[in-house]
Amino acid sequence: MAANTSSQSITPQLRQWIVEQAQAGHAADVVLQSMRDAGWDEDVAIEAMETSLRDHLEQAAKAASLPPAVPVPEPDLADAPLYLDAGDRRVHVLSMQREPRVVVFGNLLSDEECEALIEEARPRMARSRTVATKTGGEEINVDRTSDGMFFQRAETPLIARIEDRIARLLRWPLENGEGLQILHYGPGTEYKPHYDYFDPGEPGTPTILRRGGQRVGTLVMYLGEPEQGGATVFPDIQLEVAPKRGNAVFFSYERPHPSTRTLHGGAPVLQGEKWIATKWLREREFA
Numbered sequence: 138m139a140a141n142t143s144s145q146s147i148t149p150q151l152r153q154w155i156v157e158q159a160q161a162g163h164a165a166d167v168v169l170q171s172m173r174d175a176g177w178d179e180d181v182a183i184e185a186m187e188t189s190l191r192d193h194l195e196q197a198a199k200a201a202s203l204p205p206a207v208p209v210p211e212p213d214l215a216d217a218p219l220y221l222d223a224g225d226r227r228v229h230v231l232s233m234q235r236e237p238r239v240v241v242f243g244n245l246l247s248d249e250e251c252e253a254l255i256e257e258a259r260p261r262m263a264r265s266r267t268v269a270t271k272t273g274g275e276e277i278n279v280d281r282t283s284d285g286m287f288f289q290r291a292e293t294p295l296i297a298r299i300e301d302r303i304a305r306l307l308r309w310p311l312e313n314g315e316g317l318q319i320l321h322y323g324p325g326t327e328y329k330p331h332y333d334y335f336d337p338g339e340p341g342t343p344t345i346l347r348r349g350g351q352r353v354g355t356l357v358m359y360l361g362e363p364e365q366g367g368a369t370v371f372p373d374i375q376l377e378v379a380p381k382r383g384n385a386v387f388f389s390y391e392r393p394h395p396s397t398r399t400l401h402g403g404a405p406v407l408q409g410e411k412w413i414a415t416k417w418l419r420e421r422e423f424a
């Protein structure tokens with residue numbers, strides 16, 4: 138960091154050296170004295186310290202800043218209702234919390250609807266794929282050992298009816314929903330904890346977002362209950378939701394960031410079989 142007395146210009150190397158001194162815990166007056174000892178003019182040294190540290194702090198704050206929050210789906214829980222009118226069905230509110238927003242519903246689906254969804258999906262089940270944010274395509278994921286398939290939106294009258302119900306319940310446009318996904322877990326299979334939003338830092342994410350924008354909410358509906366295990370778990374808030382047939386868990390995330398504390402997974406099924414239908418909701422029309 139010896140001063141070039143002819144020009145005394147503030148080089149990137151000098152700026153980096155100043156930041157490193159501050160990071161190492163050296164006081165400003167000590168750093169200034171070392172610069173003077175090395176031949177730096179005092180005014181230039183002070184200016185170099187001020188600008189280098191200010192710019193460094195600004196960059197660090199930017200790097201740590203959160204992506205902006207966007208509107209999310211949300212059931213109308215303003216008056217602490219026990220039941221919600223979802224159009225063709227009276228849905229039960231079994232539990233709710235605000236931060237993060239997690240709501241457990243009962244009676245969202247009838248036993249007959251659960252059975253029919255399983256039977257419509259069964260012939261098309263294959264090892265689950267997840268969206269590959271590295272490429273924007275799809276991939277087999279070792280973190281998800283279930284079998285799965287996607288329905289088209291409104292693919293059958295039953296699915297159209299359930300999608301209408303969900304749109305009413307969560308007050309979110311039908312068109313913003315992805316097609317219903319059916320997942321089947323046998324004993325020993327699980328879905329390791331993950332976030333449902335697409336990681337903004339991954340190279341394939343911009344391609345994925347062109348269709349409908351980010352995911353902003355998830356509704357996991359339980360179609361078939363195992364005898365043991367298979368809860369939907371939220372490790373950050375130490376919540377476990379029992380996979381009871383006809384019930385569902387809903388959660389939303391207003392920014393694609395772990396600060397939403399919406400990390401969640403499907404705990405291993407210990408005995409029996411678990412079937413779910415997942416509805417992921419996007420910011421905009423998913424066409």
Ligand code: PD2
Nearest residue numbers: 328368369401402403413415
């Ligand atoms: O099966 C589940 O409980 C589960 C857990 C985590 C489902 C999903 N994620 C999902 O479909 O996103």
Ligand code: ZN
Nearest residue numbers: 331332333401
């Ligand atoms: Zn998930």
